[in-house]
Amino acid sequence: MFGFSLTKLLFTAAIIAGVWYAFKFVGRLNAGEKDDGKEKVKARSSKKSVEDLVQCPVCETFVQADGGACDRADCPRGA
Template identity: 50%
Template sequence: MFGFSLSKLLVLAALIAAVWYGFRWIQRRQQLQQSADPDKVERDADPSSEDLIACSQCGVFVPAHGGRSCDRADCPG
């Protein structure tokens, strides 16, 4: 009897812990998405992402790395 209820308590505790940590994880994700600094969130989510700019020559959106024209071989610029 005692062993049975103890294992039930352990399962219950594990379930509560799983729900609690899942809830905390979802809350943390929502706080990150609602952050006042979307740029920071984007960089946290994908460190390799950069701001995209339209190439002034061909209009293709390319990562902004200082220059105005893109690195495409067929870019007219």
């Protein structure tokens, strides 16, 4: 019977640990979403002040220098 109770104890501990980590994970997700939102707003406002445009060699349209791509599917900058 000792083996059974030890398994039961470990199982209960595993469930408690699982619930604990689940709550921590959800809390971290919520905090991460808030932080991402702030960073996105900061990035958006900084992009407004500094907009470097470069010409795409293929379609000859001007796109943002930091990873911007034009509407063409075969655009080398979009890859």
